[in-house]
Amino acid sequence: MAIDSVSRFLDGVGARRLADGEWGLTIPDQHPLDIGIRTVDGLLRIQGFAVPAADAPADADLLHWNRSSRLIRFARTRSGDVWVQADLLIEGVSEGAIDQVLGLVVEAARSARGVAYAPAQTRVGAASPWRRGPRRA
16 A cells, blocks of 8 residues: 555545654543554554653563554653554555554553543452553454
């Protein structure tokens, strides 16, 4: 799929063109999810802000989530914010693959937010959502 096809697909889902090979997509939600999409070094890079540092899980929890997820990964900035990221090879990528990975990024960010903003009693003990981690792709 050429860059023009990627652009057409992203335009079709409501993404904003920010620059050549860069788009922004906002998913309306209780906490709107801003996703950045860009082409660089033969990759289609997708990243979405999940949780601010003040509400972020421990490093061990993110590591556990990364070990149990596919295609997406959780990352932490130096300031402690948590992002969800994914990369696709631009060469031969299909609209279906882009759609699937965008959906996984949204789902992972929503899962992280759901746990971060859950009432305190659901965050501890055996019933903790951290133990389950995000759903697998």
